[in-house]
Amino acid sequence: MIRLKNYIKRHKIKVAIIAILFVVYLLCLPKQLFKDPTSTVITSSNRELIGAKIAKDGQWRFPHNDSIPEKFKTCIIQFEDEYFYKHPGFNPISIFKALRENLKSGGVKRGGSTLTQQVIRLSRKGQRRTYFEKLKEIILATRLELRDSKHEILAYYSSNAPFGGNVVGLDAASWRYFNRHANELSWAESATLAVLPNAPSLIYPGKNQKRLLNKRNRLLQKLLENTIIDSLTYKLSIAESLPQKPYPLPQIAPHLLQKVTQTHVGKRVETTINKNLQERVNHVVKTHYNQLSQNEIYNTAVLVLDVKTRQVIAYVGNTPTDKAHQKDVDIIDKPRSTGSILKPFLYASMLDSGDLLPNTLVADVPTQFGSYNPENYDNTYDGAVPASRALSRSLNVPVVRMLQEFGLDRFYHYLKQLKLKDLKYNANHYGLSLALGGAESNLWDLCKSYAALSSTLNHFSESSSEYFSNEFCEPTFLASKAIDFGTKTSGKTLFDAASIYLTYESLKDVNRPESDESWEFFDDSKQIAWKTGTSFGFRDAWAIGTTKDYVVGVWVGNADGEGRPGLVGVQTAAPILFDVFDLLPNSDWFAKPFDEMQEVSICKQSGHRASPNCNDTKEKYIQLSGLKTKPCPYHVLIHVDKNENFQVNSSCENLDNIKHKSWFVLPPLMAYYYKTKNPFYKSLPKFRTDCLGDISVSIDFIYPKANNSIFLPKDFDGETNDLILKIAHSKPESTVFWYVDETFVGSTKDIHELAVKPKQGKHLITVVDEFGNEMKRRFEISN
Structure with missing residues (x-):
């Protein structure tokens, strides 16, 4: 130590220079060798390539990969650098031989570079190949050998070597030239790729085939001579043909690739996609697109979620249409009019709050709320219909009446808790059309919501009747992201389990479309809770279904919003929904959440809790909140x-x-x-004429509706048609007197219909029966 100190004192300048050179040597190698932009690459859940987007510089350059297939590793070492594992970054013997040969020829005939030196040269793009530059490469190569392992150096090379054209790196070359992963290449294919970087500008598939073949076969001969492969493998390898032209890279989930690129550009991302399912769903969409496009319906989106993991297992953002019909638009996250797809949430909300029992009769009669006049799809009315049937048949009038009774603000509050991001305005902006398509949402949020409901039921049954605090979380398409459902709690997150279960029971019974035409009997071997929706103007068709394990969502329409005849949920979206469910495993039905239910006596005819006057009852399980509903009033x-x-x-x-x-x-x-x-409905018997006492009666208008504006057409003779006034009377045998603007116009008995010809303008109808009961209605005759 003393001698060293003395030496430093005597040779300060020399030591300082050595120290400086040592520091320079340590710092001469950049921490990140390669900074070139890379392709965005997505793989399936089992790491199979399902899509890639070219790098910003126009090169197919996959992100750095530490994994190197053994066949390629062997081939590249045998071809480029046999002493790779023995030298310190450069091979003096090779350099001497190359220098001697180059001096004799008067030009550069041989390089003598090791793989480590080639890595350095690749990282220092644009440098002239001079002897001084070669010296720099040697210095940097030794520094690289000290810093990184041999395997890491090989990984640098395989990820950044040029393979002809705009193909860089082994991973991209394997897919472009052989249409499969590098791990799946044969000896001949690995040898072909090993010789390509040696002269990528001269030798690449499709040209100079003879020179490429000779290079490959010489390498295979060397592998045989070094007993790396046997004679049979050699004979089979040299018989393999060369690739002729690049293959297009797989684009199995192109719209998911778009979405991933927004946040992970230039990265290799493992997704949750099931490749086999994705390909089969793609085929389903393409098949239906070929049919739908005949009716000028060009766009479709399908999303499949795993309920238990909340992972996206299939993602089809659009059909394989053309650019004129927005094939590149990812519709899954685009806001569209919801149609009837929100109706189940209203039904569940009313069950959850105790405002409804599953089969409570709700009115289905002509209804008007101010200027809003909801109508059923088929323009008919049932008078009264069980709430569950109104949902399964997607009847509009009962739903709007239910919403009006439940309260717009209350329902809006439930929807906001579902975190539907396209619900941007206040409740009054949407009005009572909120449940019929007055609002917008997107396939992602809707599928997310149905998955949350299904998961709530699953967790409630699998735990000790408990809920999870973060049930309504965002699904994921990233394999690296685990869903956190939060902590267990005894209190519901949004809907109680019984309300969800009873809603699904109703949706499982959907066995007819919104009209009675064009119906197909779908495969009922799968128990699926499903709902369709159609927006106003036939612009959007929806179908969303759920089982215990999966949620499938389908949207069909035109991305530009053009409506088309026949663009109806049950006719266009539902067939796709069931074709996708046919690809999924069957699921058991949801377990009944008994801890949130109680068995009570229900009136069969009205669906209400049975009153003492109900003589036809049955025992049914209802949600606990339903115990506060009133007994049967009918x-x-x-x-x-x-x-x-x-x-x-x-x-x-x-x-x-x-x-x-x-x-x-x-x-x-x-x-x-x-x-x-209901032909077996029996009206109340009449009072016998000799009976005295108060007789309660009621009257209601059938036509016209309140504050209605009516146009009366003319017949072939130019005469204006009559206006037919109609009322319903609880005692139809009573005599009813009719007045228009306080002018008596006639009386009716038994059948209460009267034809009048009012003039243009506003009018008031008054009806008075023989008991003095009175009812009025205003209407207007327009041009």
Whole structure:
């Protein structure tokens, strides 16, 4: 140590120079050798290539890969640098031989560079190949050998070597020239790629085939001589043909690639996509596109989620259409009119809040709210329909009436908690059309919401009847991202499990479309809760279904918003939905959440909790919140004579001859339409004429609707057609007197319809029955 100190004192300048040179040597090699832009590459869940986007500089250059196939590693070492694992970064013998040969020829005939030197040269683009530059390469190569392992140096080379044209790196070359992963290449294919970087500007597939073949076969001969391959392998290898032209890279999920590129440009990203399923869903979409395009319907999107992991397992953002029809637009996250697809959320909300039981009768009659006049798809009315049936048949009028009764703000609050990002305005902006397509949403958010509901049921059944705090989380298409469902809690996140289960039970019973035409009986071997939707103007067709394990969402339409006849959810989106479900494994149905339910007596006819007057009941499990719903209001106890022909009371009949009977009675307007679909509905018997006492009656208008503007067409003779006024009366045998603008225009009995010819302008109809009951309605006759 003393001697060293003395030496430093005597040779300060020399030591300083050595120290400086040593520091320079340590720092001469950049930390990041290669800074070239790389392609964005996505792989499936089992790491198979499903898509790639060319790098910004126009090169197919995949991100750096530390993994090198053994065959290629062997070939490249045998061809370029046999002493790779023995030298310190340069090979003096090779350099001497190259120098001697170059001096004799008067030009550069031989390089003598090791693979390590070639890595340095590749990283120092644009440098002239001079002896001084070669010296720099040697110095940097030794520094690289000290810093990185031999395997890492080989990885640098295989990821950045040129392979002809705009192909850089082994991974890209393997796909471009052989259409498969480098790990799957044969000895002949690996040898072909090993010799390409040696002269990429001169030798590449499709040209100079003889020179390329000779180089490859010489390498294979060397492998045989070094007993790396046997004679049979050699004979089979030299018989293999050379690639003729580059293959297009796989584009199995092009729209997902677009989405990944937004946040992971130039990266290799492992996704959650199931490649086999993705390819089969692509085929389904293409098949339906070929049919739909005949009707000028060009775009379709499909999303498939795994409920338990909340992973995206298939992602089809659009059809294989052309640029004129926006084939590159990813529709999955684009806002579109929802149609009826939000109806199940209203049904679940009303169940959850205790405002409804699954089969409670709701009114299905002509309805008007100010200027808003909802109509059913087929323009008919049932009078009264079970709420679950109104949902499964996607009836508009009952749903709007349910929304009006439930409260627009309350429903809007539920929807906001679903985190539908396209729900940007306040509740009043959407109005009562909120449940019929007045709002916009996207396939991603809708599938996410259905997956959250299904997962809520699964977790409730699998745990000790508990919920998770982060159930309504975002799905993921990144394999590296694990979904955090939060902590367990005894309180519901949004909807209780029973409300979700009962909603799904209704959706499982969907067995007819929104109209009675063009219906197909879908495969019922799979138990699926599903719903369709069609936006106003036939611009958007939806179908979303869920099982215990999967959610499938489908949107069909035109990306530019053009509507088309026949663009209806059940006719265009539902067939795709079921074709996709046919690709998925069957699932058991959801377990019934008994801890959130209670068995009660339900009136069969009304769906309400049975009142003492209900004589036809059944025991059904309902959600606990449903216990606060009112008992059946439609069954009343009446007094009839022995033959049940007339209602009587003590003023006209002996008590011994009076029978007490429960009777199912609907309000007049509901009864008017209900009778047309339910021929066994029996109206209340008339009171016998000799009976005294108060007789309650009710009247309701069938036509015109409140504040309606009516146009009366003319017939062939030029005469204006009559306006037919209609009412429903609880005692149709009563006489009703009609007035238009306080002018008497006639009376009716039994059938309460009257033809009038009012003049243009606003009018007031007044009807008065013989008991003095009165009702008024305003309307307007337009040009």
